[in-house]
Amino acid sequence: MGIHTYFRSLNDLERIIRTPGKFKFEEHSVSAHSWKVVQYAKTLADIEELNGVPINWKKLYEITSSHDYGEIFIGDIKTPVKHSSLELRSMLQQVEEGMIRHFIEENIPEEFQGIFRRQLREGKDGSLEGLILEVADKMDQVYEAFAELQRGNTEKEFVLMYRHALIKIKNIDLHCVRYFLGHILPDIIEESQISPIDIKGITEEALAQQ
Amino acid sequence: MGIHTYFRSLNDLERIIRTPGKFKFEEHSVSAHSWKVVQYAKTLADIEELNGVPINWKKLYEITSSHDYGEIFIGDIKTPVKHSSLELRSMLQQVEEGMIRHFIEENIPEEFQGIFRRQLREGKDGSLEGLILEVADKMDQVYEAFAELQRGNTEKEFVLMYRHALIKIKNIDLHCVRYFLGHILPDIIEESQISPIDIKGITEEALAQQ
Amino acid sequence: MGIHTYFRSLNDLERIIRTPGKFKFEEHSVSAHSWKVVQYAKTLADIEELNGVPINWKKLYEITSSHDYGEIFIGDIKTPVKHSSLELRSMLQQVEEGMIRHFIEENIPEEFQGIFRRQLREGKDGSLEGLILEVADKMDQVYEAFAELQRGNTEKEFVLMYRHALIKIKNIDLHCVRYFLGHILPDIIEESQISPIDIKGITEEALAQQ
């Protein structure tokens, strides 16, 4: 078949759960993660533009929306596995690329093959758009880990995820990273220090209303 | 707070389920739907470009990725309700717009308010990008309804959803619609006619392998 | 078809989730909410009877058990939307009533149409039974919000839900409301102040058992 095979396959990413077995409060599908990355990246690019940096929106659109499509073929391989050796990492990447190439050849009509090859390649190159994707992807790890830690999940894996993502982000030299560090991260910290809701107080205040 | 409030709110759309109570095989979150619309729209726009039509990728990015963000404020109002009278529909749209405006004023720093107002407005205007969004949005209804009907869900609501979405799509005059009708829809139909798997046959074939 | 269509439709309310995207600990279906309202209302009416007030049990039965049936037709519209303007609210109510009327005409045999029209109308009129329904409905919001807040969900929406429901309840002049404020609410508050379980203490006590 043709592009239908590709469109239909998108549905499967809603059933692939990120870091299975660890999230105790809210689980996240690869689809929902992908959409949030698209959204963060849009605002990050807006910040760059506000600072006078031109954005290639077509490229940014392509690489952010497809950046985890390859998980359909290779499944959820844990980050420590991927990073355990440079050799293994590059071999896994070759396998993923081979499977994507094979999928395109088998299913995508010839006139679209070039487009799909470009869209489904690894997007995290050194370009501005690739860096924004990197920041947006890590930002979702920050948000995912934060939501668990804040609610009392003491799983060490989320401390590591949060910490590594932050270190990765802060070392990227972009206007939007500076904005994140200066204006967004402080709000995250502030939220982490909210006291539990005082139910007794709210009740008394409500009963005192006229 | 600031943009953090907006980023954190994205998470809630993963817990809002489309057409609750009707999907019997696979449910879909608003996040996953939004991501699929982003993906369909990208390929539809590629088809337009292959036919020589220029695309405003920044605009397409903005309107597809945010097109259902407003559901955070107004919830899941059923299509027949929205369409029961023009007056009600426009009133609901005004309420949604008012809530989005209020959210932006309360949370988004002034220098970004213009950007957010543009991104979170209704994207289905008469422009090429607006029409592509309309097609992509309906295409997901086609795929969602198809997946239920094909597996034996006889719920009338999905027949209507599938049928209305198809009628809406076919009346939009675009290259990508012609491609969809000529090359993608036939594959959907063909898939609807696949016979059940012959388990006995596969077993015998497997046992006969050397 | 006939009453079968109505009976079968009841099942769909188990898949409609209240306030989707907000409950982080336990979600609630419209069916389960409806059953709890039926149960609260029964005890509230018992309190009225103990105080010498006569109850129309048939009416109370009808209006409590069916009070959210209309959500099958209109979906889950958020409270702030419904209340954003009197005009919108009355228009939404007209649409819901029109859809219920249409459903009854299409599906319910003529000899039952009067009964269904009475049962599926809005039950929150100014009568004693209508007021008890109002209290019971708000009481479930108190319990739903309380269960989230107590476990550490700091979502502002639950503070508002809890507070508004309490204010609504306390302004209704009934024996059962006075009982709720004087005897039930204090137990809720007391429970909100229970300290976390002292696992070390329990362990030591258990090990010291003969």
Add this chain to the structure above:
Amino acid sequence: MGIHTYFRSLNDLERIIRTPGKFKFEEHSVSAHSWKVVQYAKTLADIEELNGVPINWKKLYEITSSHDYGEIFIGDIKTPVKHSSLELRSMLQQVEEGMIRHFIEENIPEEFQGIFRRQLREGKDGSLEGLILEVADKMDQVYEAFAELQRGNTEKEFVLMYRHALIKIKNIDLHCVRYFLGHILPDIIEESQISPIDIKGITEEALAQQ
């Protein structure tokens, strides 16, 4: 504590699933089942009244809404176990009644204890209201089993559940049973014979629309 303990406990029945491990398409909580029984019983009683039979609505309200509350204490004991010997059945019933008695004594204020004892006793006595409860309870087994069988679940347990429930219902001599057998059951059968949706046909019809 007092009635608060009872109100809060209602929530637990939303997490107790009926016949766990068997439903493959849609699971049902005890809460949702209880609500559907309340709804069926209301219409069954309406049919009796239309035939000139007087109903004790207060009693019907009490016994239908609370009929499975005892599952909080004893859990989900499979029907074949309960019925394996008269002696075991009566012993289990004594245990359940003992636990309910104990709960009432521990938690319910003295002035309400009589009411709660009456409401939480076994409602399926030989009275008209008790018989209507019996019919409504079995009717939900018919609907639950039907929904699984119709979608292709070939589990023998549902054939037995459907068949036993029907036999139980048909042997109860009430106007509403005659109505069920004559007007509702035929619609169930008719629905069981609906052919799968013809997706190709719908597509062609939709594309032919102007």
Add this chain to the structure above:
Amino acid sequence: MGIHTYFRSLNDLERIIRTPGKFKFEEHSVSAHSWKVVQYAKTLADIEELNGVPINWKKLYEITSSHDYGEIFIGDIKTPVKHSSLELRSMLQQVEEGMIRHFIEENIPEEFQGIFRRQLREGKDGSLEGLILEVADKMDQVYEAFAELQRGNTEKEFVLMYRHALIKIKNIDLHCVRYFLGHILPDIIEESQISPIDIKGITEEALAQQ
């Protein structure tokens, strides 16, 4: 049919949830519980062997892996019900055994019936292997209850479950129990006293990284 009926039935235990309605953070299927008991028992037996006590591994394998298979027939009967009287308990056990006997006679080929009768009998006899099963089964109650209590579930049922399981374990005179009390339980207690994660601190440390 034959052994296929038994193999296929194993699947149903993945849909039977333990203590339904009580776990608020993570639910557990009977399958997953059974597997954890198999795993604990293996290590407990290793500890016995390290102390020079010989283990009948075949027997231990048989009784741990099948110890809750009977729940397929009788469902989840709450512990307080089972223990409410010795008479009821023995009657329930007779019913369960009768159902297992019947299942074996109906489905298991004659040459395997002896094996299945031995494997599916109650394994908690006074033998070393039976005692290890008892410890392992209670140990999972300790872990299940601990995980809820530690996260803030204040449900009394888990305090009781944790406490009773501990008392049961400590009264069994085995090397592995002494190891559990001396080396594993202290780690559980220590973990219960971990403070919430200091998100602000981690953030500052991460940002200070080079």
Add this chain to the structure above:
Amino acid sequence: MGIHTYFRSLNDLERIIRTPGKFKFEEHSVSAHSWKVVQYAKTLADIEELNGVPINWKKLYEITSSHDYGEIFIGDIKTPVKHSSLELRSMLQQVEEGMIRHFIEENIPEEFQGIFRRQLREGKDGSLEGLILEVADKMDQVYEAFAELQRGNTEKEFVLMYRHALIKIKNIDLHCVRYFLGHILPDIIEESQISPIDIKGITEEALAQQ
């Protein structure tokens, strides 16, 4: 910490779902799969013993119960990835073994390290017990795929899974494999050909009962 860290980690395998995104009717956790493999292997070994072949039950217990524990460290890597090249496969195995070694060194007290190293190594060696594990593991793929295909899931991945598992099994020369092919597989095939339930027929038969 010590063995507590290992015991507590077992819980995570209940949240890791096998082949995520593909099962449309019933999902399976790694825990439930592991337990079913333990159960199949027990009966397969019983068949060997009935044929006079001696079994090392301790070894069989160890390798079947722990055979997928490593997924805690490496996640769910799809079979085609693992098998795409011998080099990648062996590298992934080295990484998994390294992580297990590291876990043991960090957490397991020295006197148990040898035992854990033996138990958590790859169990599918050429020994009788290793072959039984291989058969039991593939048998669960047969059952998992069969349950989906029989209910109408036409996903090609399950046809491949079913077929490859069968071919793998039939090429292992064991008494229990011959028993499976001769007595269990025919029952699976027979079940695949059961017609849908005739609801009308059952209804008529039930109504005709006295």
